[in-house]
């Protein structure tokens with residue numbers, strides 16, 4: 299039978315049912331996030347959460363996929379543009395577009411199967427990764443940068459899959475104390491960093507590919523950790539040499555006793571495991587672990603600081 303997804307059926311048995319049952323979140327809906335939103339809409343993810351508090355302005359139009367000059371004139375919210383883009387492709391998709399900071403949506407995000415961060419700020423990346431580590435959610439981070447001066451600009455970027463117990467953004471040198479301090483000195487603003495549409499597209503497409511490997515069985519071996527470095531001048535994407543070193547060293551930044559919901563109440567039932575029979579084994583395992591960790595942590599660990 300011909301369906302809109304016939305030509306991606308090679309992704310594996312029940313892959314479309316798995317995608318339809320999966321919940322993916324996109325944090326940041328501008329340059330990178332707009333590409334991700336468009337692609338997950340085409341692929342057929344059933345539940346898509348897009349979070350970004352900002353409205354579009356004229357400086358976003360050169361890279362925000364799906365945006366129009368009319369959106370700029372009426373100062374549309376970026377998440378509304380993303381939702382419109384997805385819905386035009388797949389009206390059945392359950393799209394939740396939130397004009398807010400992700401930190402205020404943690405209850406929704408806790409139940410995601412994968413979260414893709416498309417954020418400029420290193421502090422925001424750090425906080426989002428910490429949230430994902432705490433709740434055992436696979437986190438995919440993308441970022442691009444432009445170095446150099448006139449005539450010698452170098453475009454670089456990275457795509458990282460951050461998984462529990464595996465190298466984190468700090469292990470990989472993507473987030474450093476110096477970067478955090480420099481950003482804090484600017485009151486937390488990442489600033490109007492240089493951005494262009496095509497490297498964002500490469501990075502976002504790679505991130506979506508990793509998400510597909512997590513959710514569908516098209517690769518026999520499940521993913522556990524990835525750090526791909528992108529050289530935008532040569533057009534090459536390759537595993538960073540830092541990844542092997544970080545794997546050997548092990549992550550010390552997210553200890554096991556900092557998992558689970560510090561505000562968890564034993565009287566609250568654990569989140570239902572949705573459509574379990576259609577899930578990929580990795581996603582099913584992660585969700586079961588999350589529920590168990592929340593239950594255990596409520597008994598054995600004192601509450602620690604402010605929840606992320």
Ligand SMILES: [Zn+2]
Nearest residue numbers: 466469549551
């Ligand atoms: Zn680490």
